Amino acid sequence: MIAIVVSALLGLYIFLPDFLFRKLAFNFRTVTKAPTGRFEEVLSGAEIALLPFIFSLVASKIFWWVGHWPGTVEESVAAKYSDYRTVITSLCSDAYFHDHIEQVWTALGHVWFYQLRFLFWMYTGLGIEILCAVLLTYYFGSLSRYPVYRWTFGKIFLGRASHWEVLLTGFAFPPSSRPSVEVDAMTTDDHLYAGKVEDYFLKADGELSGLLLKDFRRFKFNELQEDRKAGLKPDPKKYWKDIPGANFYLPADKIANLNIRYETRESELILDVERLLKSMDLPKGLTVSLENPASDESGQVPDRTPGPSGDMNPQ
């Protein structure tokens, strides 16, 4: 009997808060560690549940209505502790349970009520914790320069973030200027692809399993080499070829290396510069425009083409 009660308490106080937190608060891919032991699971759950537990405990001491709402049991504090003693003793001894069955059931009803009320406030605290975690994660790019953030939230929760989340999304940048992530991917069979990272996938061990690209192109390296051999002076920028299709999946085991770039969208770039100029001591009424934007070049990708030596290392 006591094992069932302990399991239920572990579930309600540790595993369920941990499960809810992982599902709702982590709006980033987490590191998937090697199979964890039971102790590590309990410790990890306790880490999450500790703050709402303390919140509930402290709030019930400070605010009268937290300790008495929802619902109240009309009894003294001494009677409350007596109820807990009765329940624990009956769990440890079947004889005591049978001898004091009426008293045990009454005490159990009270304790059940106290626990539900405590859990109500604890899960309220958990909700606040999840909301804070979502906001603090969302603003990681802006807040991560502050030591207080790094030594508190950064240390407690962000240890679970996958480094691929930082590399392949705009996670590290402030939300107001989150760039698009562009990659040049060299494959193991010497093909060079460029595109915008739409999504990425991880294996069970947390390693990259593949990339989903949009607006992708392939570099026609063989054609470039042939033109060079023919004595022409080809412009490498002209050798990027759009690939028909909307989604391009690149398995990670085919990727030899990745060149990752974080590019501000053109419209946001101008707004960014305007904001920057306003913050500086400059004359009023400045206008900002963008000339020769990269997208004007027939979709060609500038400055990322193989060198004349024939090597295919993206610059």
Next chain:
Amino acid sequence: MTNDILRLRDALIRDSEETHFRDKIKQESGQIRRSLDNSGEYRVQTPKGTIVIRSAKRTA
């Protein structure tokens, strides 16, 4: 791992081309002012193209 994520973030921000040109604009506020006074415009190269800042007088 925590420090890795934060270090990675620091490296990305530090090496971001956008950060470089923002820093350049901030550092060259004096030069921007002179250029705007003299020619009415200031140009800065970015990975997306050339940002052109024009004064109201020049635009008119």
